[in-house]
Amino acid sequence: MNTLAKILALVLVICVKLATPLYFHIGETERKCFIEEIPDETQVIGNYKVQLYDPRTGGFMPSSPGIGMHVEVKDPEDKTILSRVYSSEGRFTFTSHTPGEHVICLYSNSTKWFSGTQLRVHLDIQVGEHAIDYANIAQKEKLSELQLRVRQLLDQVEQITKEQNYQRYREERFRQTSESTNQRVLWWSLAQTCVLLVMGAWQMKHLKSFFEAKKLV
Amino acid sequence: MRWGARVSGAAFGAALLLGLLAALTEAVELTFELPDNAKECFFQEITKNTTCTLEFQVVTGGHYDVDVILEAPNKEVLYRKVKTQFDSHTFTATMDGVYSACFSNEFSTFSHKLVYMDFSVGDEPALPGIGEHTTVITQMESSAQEIHKSLNSVADYQTHHRLREAQGRKRAEDLNSRVLTWSICETVAVVFCAIGQVLVLRNFFTERRPYTQFN
Numbered sequence: 001m002n003t004l005a006k007i008l009a010l011v012l013v014i015c016v017k018l019a020t021p022l023y024f025h026i027g028e029t030e031r032k033c034f035i036e037e038i039p040d041e042t043q044v045i046g047n048y049k050v051q052l053y054d055p056r057t058g059g060f061m062p063s064s065p066g067i068g069m070h071v072e073v074k075d076p077e078d079k080t081i082l083s084r085v086y087s088s089e090g091r092f093t094f095t096s097h098t099p100g101e102h103v104i105c106l107y108s109n110s111t112k113w114f115s116g117t118q119l120r121v122h123l124d125i126q127v128g129e130h131a132i133d134y135a136n137i138a139q140k141e142k143l144s145e146l147q148l149r150v151r152q153l154l155d156q157v158e159q160i161t162k163e164q165n166y167q168r169y170r171e172e173r174f175r176q177t178s179e180s181t182n183q184r185v186l187w188w189s190l191a192q193t194c195v196l197l198v199m200g201a202w203q204m205k206h207l208k209s210f211f212e213a214k215k216l217v
Numbered sequence: 218m219r220w221g222a223r224v225s226g227a228a229f230g231a232a233l234l235l236g237l238l239a240a241l242t243e244a245v246e247l248t249f250e251l252p253d254n255a256k257e258c259f260f261q262e263i264t265k266n267t268t269c270t271l272e273f274q275v276v277t278g279g280h281y282d283v284d285v286i287l288e289a290p291n292k293e294v295l296y297r298k299v300k301t302q303f304d305s306h307t308f309t310a311t312m313d314g315v316y317s318a319c320f321s322n323e324f325s326t327f328s329h330k331l332v333y334m335d336f337s338v339g340d341e342p343a344l345p346g347i348g349e350h351t352t353v354i355t356q357m358e359s360s361a362q363e364i365h366k367s368l369n370s371v372a373d374y375q376t377h378h379r380l381r382e383a384q385g386r387k388r389a390e391d392l393n394s395r396v397l398t399w400s401i402c403e404t405v406a407v408v409f410c411a412i413g414q415v416l417v418l419r420n421f422f423t424e425r426r427p428y429t430q431f432n
Contacts, residue, residue, distance in 0.1 A: 021243055021245060021261075022243070022245045022247075022259050022260070022261050022336055023259070023260050023261075024257065024258060024259050024260065025258070032249070033249070033250065034247050034248060034249050035248040035249070035250070035331070036248065037248070037379060037383060123245070123247075124243065124245055125245065125246075125247065130244075134344055134345055135345040138344075138345055145344070145358070146355075146357060146358055146361065148344055148345070149344060149358065149361045149362070149365065150361065152344060152365065153361065153364055153365060153368060156365070156368040156369075156372065157368065159372070160368065160371055160372060160375065163372075163375050163379070164375075167375075167378070167379070167382065170379075170382055170383075170386065171382070173386065174382065174385065174386040174389060177386065177389045177390050177393050178389050180393055181389065181392055181393040181396055184393065184396050184397055184400065185396055188396065188400035188403075191400075191404065192400070192403065192404065192407070195404055195407055195408065196407060199407060199408060199411035200411075202411070203411055203414065203415055206415055207415065207418060210419060210422070211422075214422060216422070
């Protein structure tokens with residue numbers, strides 16, 4: 001009885017934890033993508049839950065074990081770093097190895113051709129130091145409150161440093177792009193002037209020889 | 218045996234309570250693409266008297282504007298902005314229920330937008346262990362808490378900076394590729410016009426051959 005109560009309580013905690021995050025609706029065959037711009041070596045944890053629309057009640061079924069969710073994560077170079085089909089409820093994790101925009105796409109593994117029913121997707125994405133579970137760390141390493149707080153501060157500062165480094169890399173890219181635009185505009189204006197002069201000269205030469213052949217000049 | 222069971226039971230109860238406390242506060246930030254003529258809605262179940270903040274910023278696309286509507290469970294409009302680039306709105310939930318934040322790009326015909334959104338409900342969950350006892354916290358602990366709050370705001374500023382920088386960078390990249398495309402098109406047009414002019418002029422001065430030879 002005690003074990004059963006514990007199991008029920010644990011299930012309740014899980015349900016409450018997953019019931020409160022943000023949710024949105026997508027069609028069964030629709031694909032929804034989210035972009036996370038993150039520095040390298042950053043952990044991202046996503047919790048999700050999918051519910052199928054129930055036409056009988058007009059609402060959404062509390063749990064729909066039949067549908068699976070395909071999660072695809074692409075790195076900034078468009079390479080797929082995670083592509084798995086998960087069950088209707090679960091979590092996915094990945095760590096970035098290159099800094100930049102990572103695209104997380106979710107779509108159901110439905111085999112229909114056009115849009116079927118609506119799906120309600122609960123989603124919660126946590127990045128960097130928000131993805132760390134401090135309760136777990138406190139328990140495993142037996143840290144006091146102050147030690148745990150200091151650990152949290154250290155993690156936060158580390159994340160801020162990583163973000164600053166990433167900023168520097170991005171600013172460099174921005175600068176390179178601007179300089180490239182500047183160069184291109186310069187070259188284009190020179191080339192355009194040359195092309196105009198050459199075309200003008202060619203026109204005059206060609207017309208002169210044409211009129212001379214026609215004995216009009 | 219019994220004492221061990223009681224301790225594990227108490228520990229489980231504490232963990233359960235912490236789990237529930239953690240579950241009652243959520244902050245989700247998402248960056249998503251809003252296609253043209255589309256409307257995306259995000260729903261969140263909020264309990265009464267919780268302070269929530271909705272923050273959004275348009276990163277790329279068109280004139281960098283989007284329509285935002287925040288609705289209470291009774292369909293009352295709490296916040297509405299038309300063609301806004303970025304804003305932050307804090308409100309306190311007056312009733313239990315599902316609140317919805319909708320972003321609309323229906324006024325745009327061909328520019329799809331990239332929108333960043335941060336919907337945070339409640340305060341940040343306290344670290345496990347802190348806040349359980351009601352004794353006065355030491356100066357060290359309160360300093361650590363202050364540092365934590367400052368670091369939170371640093372991270373927040375970094376996010377805003379990142380979004381602004383992304384906006385500028387994407388515009389610069391777009392400009393770069395457009396300059397290349399336009400200069401190539403311009404060169405082709407100039408060459409085409411020059412050759413065309415010469416051919417037309419030649420045509421004016423060319424005699425048409427009479428077709429009488431087959432009569």
